[in-house]
Amino acid sequence: MLIETEPHYRQPLLRTPFHERMRAxxxxxxxxxxxxxxxxxxxxxxxxxxxxxxxGASLYDLTPMVKYAITGPDATRFLDRLVxxxxxxxxxxxxxxxxxxxxxxxxIDDGTVFRLAEQEYRLCTGExxxxxxxxxxxxxxxxxxxxxxxxxxxxLQGPCSCWILKALDLEGIETLAPFEHRLFTLPxxxxxxxxxxxxxxxxxxxxxxxxxxxxxxxxERLWDALMEAGRIRTIRxxxxxxxxxxxxxxxxxxxxxxxxxxxxxxRNGTARSPLELxxxxxxxxxxGHFTGRRALLEEHGRAxxxxxxxxxxxxxxxxxxxxxxADRGGRREIGSVTSAAWSPTCKRNIALAMLAAPHFExxxxxxxxxxxxxxxxxxxxxVRARVVDRPFxxxxxxRATPPxxx
Amino acid sequence: xxxxxxDCIVIGAGHNGLTCAAYLARAGRRVLVLEAAERxxxxxxxxxxxxxxxxxxxxxxxxxxxxxxxAELRLASHxxxxxxxxxxxxxxxxxxxxxxxxxxxxxxxxxEAPDAHAFREYAATMKRLGGALRPLLEAVPPRLxxxxxxxxxxxxxxxxxxxxxxxxxxxELLRIAGMCVQDLLDEHFENPLLKGALAFDAVLGTNxxxxxxxxxxxxxxxxxxxxxxxxxxxxxxxxxxALTEALAQAARAAGAELRFAAPVARMVVAEDxxxxxxxxxxxxxxxxxxVSSADPRTTxxxxxxxxxxxxxxxxxVTHLRTxxxxxxxxxxxESLPRFTALAGAAxxxxxxxxxxxxxxxxxxxDAKYGRFSAxxxxxxxxxxxxxxxxxxxxxxVLSAVVQYAPYRVAGGWxxxxxxxxxxxxQTLEAHAPGLRESVRAAELLTPQDIEAQFRISGGHWHxxxxxxxxxxxxxxxxxxxxxxxxxxxLFLCGAGCHPGGGVMGLAGHNAARQILARxx
Numbered sequence: 001m002l003i004e005t006e007p008h009y010r011q012p013l014l015r016t017p018f019h020e021r022m023r024a025x026x027x028x029x030x031x032x033x034x035x036x037x038x039x040x041x042x043x044x045x046x047x048x049x050x051x052x053x054x055x056g057a058s059l060y061d062l063t064p065m066v067k068y069a070i071t072g073p074d075a076t077r078f079l080d081r082l083v084x085x086x087x088x089x090x091x092x093x094x095x096x097x098x099x100x101x102x103x104x105x106x107x108i109d110d111g112t113v114f115r116l117a118e119q120e121y122r123l124c125t126g127e128x129x130x131x132x133x134x135x136x137x138x139x140x141x142x143x144x145x146x147x148x149x150x151x152x153x154x155x156l157q158g159p160c161s162c163w164i165l166k167a168l169d170l171e172g173i174e175t176l177a178p179f180e181h182r183l184f185t186l187p188x189x190x191x192x193x194x195x196x197x198x199x200x201x202x203x204x205x206x207x208x209x210x211x212x213x214x215x216x217x218x219x220e221r222l223w224d225a226l227m228e229a230g231r232i233r234t235i236r237x238x239x240x241x242x243x244x245x246x247x248x249x250x251x252x253x254x255x256x257x258x259x260x261x262x263x264x265x266x267r268n269g270t271a272r273s274p275l276e277l278x279x280x281x282x283x284x285x286x287x288g289h290f291t292g293r294r295a296l297l298e299e300h301g302r303a304x305x306x307x308x309x310x311x312x313x314x315x316x317x318x319x320x321x322x323x324x325x326a327d328r329g330g331r332r333e334i335g336s337v338t339s340a341a342w343s344p345t346c347k348r349n350i351a352l353a354m355l356a357a358p359h360f361e362x363x364x365x366x367x368x369x370x371x372x373x374x375x376x377x378x379x380x381x382x383v384r385a386r387v388v389d390r391p392f393x394x395x396x397x398x399r400a401t402p403p404x405x406x
Numbered sequence: 407x408x409x410x411x412x413d414c415i416v417i418g419a420g421h422n423g424l425t426c427a428a429y430l431a432r433a434g435r436r437v438l439v440l441e442a443a444e445r446x447x448x449x450x451x452x453x454x455x456x457x458x459x460x461x462x463x464x465x466x467x468x469x470x471x472x473x474x475x476x477a478e479l480r481l482a483s484h485x486x487x488x489x490x491x492x493x494x495x496x497x498x499x500x501x502x503x504x505x506x507x508x509x510x511x512x513x514x515x516x517x518e519a520p521d522a523h524a525f526r527e528y529a530a531t532m533k534r535l536g537g538a539l540r541p542l543l544e545a546v547p548p549r550l551x552x553x554x555x556x557x558x559x560x561x562x563x564x565x566x567x568x569x570x571x572x573x574x575x576x577x578e579l580l581r582i583a584g585m586c587v588q589d590l591l592d593e594h595f596e597n598p599l600l601k602g603a604l605a606f607d608a609v610l611g612t613n614x615x616x617x618x619x620x621x622x623x624x625x626x627x628x629x630x631x632x633x634x635x636x637x638x639x640x641x642x643x644x645x646x647x648a649l650t651e652a653l654a655q656a657a658r659a660a661g662a663e664l665r666f667a668a669p670v671a672r673m674v675v676a677e678d679x680x681x682x683x684x685x686x687x688x689x690x691x692x693x694x695x696x697v698s699s700a701d702p703r704t705t706x707x708x709x710x711x712x713x714x715x716x717x718x719x720x721x722x723v724t725h726l727r728t729x730x731x732x733x734x735x736x737x738x739x740e741s742l743p744r745f746t747a748l749a750g751a752a753x754x755x756x757x758x759x760x761x762x763x764x765x766x767x768x769x770x771x772d773a774k775y776g777r778f779s780a781x782x783x784x785x786x787x788x789x790x791x792x793x794x795x796x797x798x799x800x801x802x803v804l805s806a807v808v809q810y811a812p813y814r815v816a817g818g819w820x821x822x823x824x825x826x827x828x829x830x831x832q833t834l835e836a837h838a839p840g841l842r843e844s845v846r847a848a849e850l851l852t853p854q855d856i857e858a859q860f861r862i863s864g865g866h867w868h869x870x871x872x873x874x875x876x877x878x879x880x881x882x883x884x885x886x887x888x889x890x891x892x893x894x895x896l897f898l899c900g901a902g903c904h905p906g907g908g909v910m911g912l913a914g915h916n917a918a919r920q921i922l923a924r925x926x
Contacts, residue, residue, distance in 0.1 A: 081713050103716035103885075135721040139712025289678060291716040294892065 013038040016063035017152045017219030025237050032240065035127065035148075037064035040239040047344070049242035053205050054345050056234035057160040059226060060243055062153035062211060063219075068123040068133060072142035075119040082136050083113065084274055084296070086287040090115045095179045095202050099274050099282060100132075101292030105299060106262035106271035107279075108132060109255060112202060114181055122147075126255050132263065136291065152219035156226060157209030157246075159397055159406035160233035165199070165210065167229045174402035176201045176210075186225060195221060204243060206250020208397045208406075233406075245341045248350060251310060251390030253277060258308060258338040258352055275299055276354075277308045278390070306335065307360035310392060313349040313368055313385040318342050322368040324353055330369060330382055334359045337368065343392055350392045351385075362387050412438045412663075412693040414921065415683055417670050417709070418900065420448025421471075423699035424653035425914030426899040426921075428479055430697075431660035433922050438691065439662055440683065442669035442861060445647070446654040448699070449860045449867055449901075450909045452647025456847035458798040459738040462645040464851070464860060464867060466734075466787055466805045467493070467756065469639045470631045470910040471649075472544075484655035486642060489793035490754060493639040496747075497603035498837050499761035503747035504599040506758075509533070517600065524594045535579050536629030538571050543630055543905035546916050547879045547887050556923070584874070587621040588763050598762035606760035606783055610809060611867055611907075613731045615770030616763045620873050627872060631910055639756055643793055646909060653911075673710050673896070680710075680895035697917060699900035701862050701869035702882040703728055706891070708863075714893055722883045726902075727871040728864035730853030731773060733811035735784075735830055737804040738797070738847040743788060743838040757786040759837060773810035778826045782833060783809045801846075806830070813853040813865055823850060869902035878904055889917040890924075897921055 014037045016022075022040050023029075030041040039061060043049060052058040070079065079087040083098035090096050092115045099110040111125035123133075133144050156164065165173045170184045181200035188194055195218045203209035214222050227235060247254065255261060262271035273296060274283050285297060313319050318340040326332040340351035351368075359366055364387045372379045397404060416427045419441035431437045445451065449464035476486070495506040507513040510533065513525040542564055548557035568576060582590055587608040591601040605616040608625035615621070632638060642648040654664055673696055674682040682692035698705040703723060706712075712720045745753055760766050760783040769779035790802040797803050808830055815822050827850045835842045853865030862869060870882045879887050882902040889897050899917030901907030 077713060081717070103718040132717070136717040138717075138720050138724055139707060289714050291718070294678070294716070 014149075016061055017216040018061045018063065018154065018223055021220055021223045022061060022237060030239065034240070035064040035066055039064055040237070042239040042241050043237050046239075046241045046245070049236060049238035050245050050344060052234060052236035052238055053158050053207060053242060053246045055159065056236065057156060057158040057164055057230050058205075058236055058238040058242075059223070060155040060157065060238050062155050063148075063151075065148070065153060066125050066128050066146065067148045067151055067153075068125075068129070069145045069147045070121040070123055070133075070142060071119060072140075073119060074140040074142045075121055078137060078140040078142040079113060079121060079123075080287060081140070081290050082133070084279075084283040084290055084292070086284045087113060087115070087121075088287065092117055093180055093182065095181055095200050097282065099279055101274065101296070102262045102271075103292060103295065104262070104271070105273050105292035105295030106265075107259055107274055107277065108261050108263050110253065114200065127261065150216070152214050152216040152222075154212045154214075154219075154222065154226070155203055155205075155209065156212060157203045157205040157207055159208055159404075160230065160235070161209050162403040163405050164226060164230045164233055164235065168225055170199065173199065173210075177401045178202075178399055186222065197222070204250070204252055205246040206252070206391055206393060206398060207246065207395065208400070208403050244339075245343070248339050248341050248352065249343050249345060249391065249393035251352075251392060253279075253308070253352070254339065272308075273299055275304065276306055304357055304360075306354055306356050308338070308352060308354050309360045309362075310388045310390040311337065311351040311353045311366070311368070311385045312388045313340075313351055314383040315370075315381070316342055316349055317370055317372055317381070318349065319351050319368045319370050319383075319385070322351070322370050324355060324359075324385070325367040325369065325382070326359060328367050328382055330367065334366060346392050348392065352390075355387070360387060362389055412436050412691070414438070414695050414697055415440060415691060415693040416697045416699065416899070417683065417705075418448060418699035419443075419446040419650070419654060419664060419666070420699055420900070421450045421650050421653055421909055421911050422900050422914035422917075423448070423697075424650060424657050425475070425479070425911040426697055426699065426918045427662045427664075428653060428657040428660050429915060429918035430921060431657055431662035433918075435922075437657070437662040438693070439657065439664045440668045440670055440685070440691075441664070441666045444666050445651075446664070446666070447647045447650040449856070449862065449907075450646040450650050452645035455736045455849040456738040459736075459801070459803050459847065460645060460796045461736045461789060461803045461805050462647065464734060464856060465646055465909045466641075466789070466807070467639050468642060468646060468649060468909055470908040472910075472912070475911050475915060479653065479656040481649070481652040481656060484652040484659065486649055486652035489641045489643045489789075491638070491640045493641065493787075494755040495603065495639070495758060496755050497599045497758045497760065498745060498747045499599050499602075499759070500836065501746045502599060503745075504597065504603070506600065506603050517597070521595050521597050521600060525600070528594045531575065531578060532626070532629050534571065534575055536626060536632075538567050538575070538579070539626060539630040541567050542878065543910075543912055544916070546889065546920050547881070547904050549888060550879060582622045583626070584619055585622045586617050586619050587625055588616040588767070590622050591616075591763060598764070602760040602762040602766060603758045605763040605766045606758055606785070606809070609766060609770070610785065610807065611732050612873075613727070613729070613871055614873075615767045615774070617767050618770075623874055624872060627906070631905065631908060641787065641789060641792060643795070645789060645793070645796060649909065670709060672708075675710070675714050675893065678714075678894060680891075680893055683709075695895045695897060695921060697897040697899050697921065699898075699914065701728065701864070701866075701900060702726060702886065702898065702902040703863040704861065705898060705900075710891070710893065710896065716892065719883075719885050719892055722885070726882055727873070727876065728866050728869065729813040729871075730856055730862075730865035730867065731810050731812060732867065733808040733826070733853065734851040734856070735804075735806040735808055735827070736849040736851075737806075737845050739802040739804055739841070740844040740846055741800070742791065742802050743804060743834075743841045743844065745838045747837065752791045753786070753788040754791045755787075757784075759784040759786065759833060769810055773812045776812055776814060776816045778812065778815055778822060778829070779810045780829065782811075782826075782830055784830070784833065786834070804834075806834075811852055813857075815852075819852045819854050823852065826850065826852075867901070868907035869900055872906045877906075881906070889913075889920040
């Protein structure tokens with residue numbers, strides 16, 4: 001569905017089917033690359049967009065998310081050997097967050113697995129994985145095809161998201177439970193021919209929200225319908241920066257920020273295991289063999305050396321890239337911050353950080369070294385921080401079915 | 407089916423499987439050997455290829471199996487006799503024959519100056535280098551980065567042995583180890599027949615030509631495996647099948663149970679450990695460990711299955727270089743072939759038809775581009791010249807290893823087989839006029855036939871190409887180089903393991919050592 005009007009060297013980044021609509025809405029013309037596509041960093045101001053996610057409704061263009069169609073008689077067995085959690089247990093019509101590792105049990109990437117039918121899946125990931133998927137398919141009767149450009153995807157997130165879809169007459173949308181997906185028809189009031197779309201109750205915000213998957217030819221029609229229906233609920237397109245604050249509040253990891261894929265690490269000891277990243281809950285040692293299982297099982301039997309945890313930091317200044325210490329004097333270095341933000345909703349200064357044992361235990365106090373730029377005069381602060389449980393923000397509306405009307 | 411329980415199930419009754427089984431049984435393990443064929447042997451067996459005519463089916467000479475192994479397993483008392491030992495190698499080219507000296511001291515009587523002098527020095531150096539590398543072959547490869555005392559001791563021992571070589575030899579080893587054999591031979595010799603035969607030894611059974619880097623390594627390997635000189639060529643009475651029959655007897659005598667016509671369909675995995683096998687008949691057999699003498703690709707991908715292995719490991723298994731390049735010819739003959747160059751003498755030695763390094767390289771060029779060699783190179787023996795019992799009275803068999811025959815040949819082997827056979831017979835006829843007339847039956851085994859008949863994926867007689875990248879601590883591949891699979895309870899003992907193929911038995915012996923060390 002890509003229409004290339006210019007040679008690639010003039011237009012190195014691909015455009016999603018929502019590009020023209022997003023460009024029209026953009027006030028600051030701030031586009032950034034994502035998986036070979038041009039995508040929006042910020043439309044107007046990060047604050048406005050953030051509050052649309054938490055207090056109204058937001059649209060985020062997910063199209064660059066890499067999508068693979070995985071089908072064939074061994075599709076379930078293939079995925080169960082690929083990812084660390086059980087796919088056999090995933091019912092058709094449901095979605096699961098999953099991670100996959102190399103032989104050494106180091107994380108390659110994370111993503112979501114959609115079970116569309118008995119032996120039919122869609123795998124969505126941040127980065128391209130075809131080489132690893134093909135390696136993993138040796139010995140399995142499975143077909144793997146990249147379908148990224150064949151599906152336009154839009155995240156509709158925020159407390160008013162269900163209300164908007166109901167306003168668009170998506171019949172039965174309020175019965176869609178978290179991590180479910182289903183086919184819906186968006187009725188066309190004028191013409192009569194409705195638009196087919198898949199809706200999943202998933203997202204990267206930790207809030208009530210949906211992801212909508214349509215034919216790229218229908219993309220602009222969908223955008224227009226949502227913007228129109230959501231107008232009185234202050235719907236607003238959002239960029240990656242606002243989303244980044246929301247995902248941090250929800251405690252979600254961002255590849256290349258909170259971990260580096262073991263396919264890309266060059267230095268010894270910088271690749272991370274799911275256990276170190278606090279993803280032990282999605283490692284199922286009882287389901288049978290998967291790549292990295294033996295290495296992870298061995299690691300599981302040892303005392304953990306480090307762990308990614310949440311931090312609640314004194315003050316209001318985000319602790320970007322801060323080094324962490326066991327002592328106020330800053331002599332015993334014990335880790336560093338991977339993501340940090342002031343959380344406008346929690347009114348807390350939050351961060352994700354990798355901490356060495358035993359400092360990662362919940363409740364422990366550590367010290368963060370923060371650098372402040374005061375009109376090019378740099379100041380160094382060492383502030384108190386406490387290890388806390390994730391997520392930082394988990395409203396009950398994200399799970400309520402049917403969702404409330406906001 | 408009632409489930410029987412064994413300590414170890416060994417898959418395959420070739421020389422490595424049987425050697426491993428014998429050592430395990432001697433140590434008191436309850437061992438079951440499962441063989442797909444009707445008799446023991448695998449690629450070291452004797453087959454009747456025409457009524458009344460028998461021949462060693464794949465390997466046809468015994469020169470790599472260490473004497474101590476033959477003695478420890480008391481193979482002589484289990485019926486192993488030699489029809490010929492210390493068989494000479496004769497390089498033939500039309501009417502010319504050159505006896506390749508067996509050791510440095512016999513150079514003067516076989517060669518003319520200055521080659522005689524050069525050979526004495528060359529052979530002495532190669533003998534020392536081969537001797538220094540010998541312990542490498544008998545060792546269980548250590549693990550990299552391991553802190554186990556056994557791994558460290560092995561490395562230390564190998565280092566010490568190399569250090570003892572002295573500065574000059576060590577320097578020479580470093581200089582030549584990665585070289586091509588053509589350059590090495592050109593440094594020393596003039597006689598093309600001598601160089602051709604030595605180049606042939608370097609590339610026999612490999613995917614290399616004399617100008618391929620690494621072809622000195624394979625020559626050194628052959629010398630190390632053969633005890634330094636490569637001169638101890640022997641032919642058992644009854645062919646190599648007699649060796650494996652004796653090994654089978656030794657294993658039985660030690661208490662192992664052997665079952666034939668019992669092909670394994672797949673392994674049983676329970677709680678992430680090999681727990682037995684299921685036969686093609688459906689019968690299920692249980693054991694604490696499974697030892698496979700099958701090639702690594704068959705073992706991991708067919709018998710075990712990728713689903714029990716990590717994806718990166720499986721990819722490395724598929725990248726193993728396992729395609730054979732060597733064919734085998736068996737002829738049933740009305741009479742003893744008369745080689746012109748032997749001037750009436752009986753062909754009781756090993757005859758090499760590889761007239762010059764250039765001829766070897768040209769034969770390789772064909773194969774490199776997917777054709778069989780237009781002028782193939784041959785290692786010929788006439789087993790009945792020393793062991794008449796292999797054929798009906800007065801009749802003879804000829805056995806030839808033929809280089810080069812690519813696994814995938816342009817046009818396909820179905821179509822090319824007869825043409826290749828004709829080409830080989832022409833070469834033989836040129837050296838032994840009248841031979842074609844005397845042929846009663848012929849059997850040509852291409853790498854694809856070897857794959858199908860001996861169940862060796864790729865049809866390579868070493869199971870996996872022997873080269874520096876598939877040797878010692880990375881043979882067959884990292885993660886399975888200590889005879890141990892990534893899966894608990896699964897071991898490898900075939901030619902795909904260190905130190906490789908040839909009828910040596912060390913892979914089987916070392917694997918048994920490793921299995922017993924684990925339990926101890």
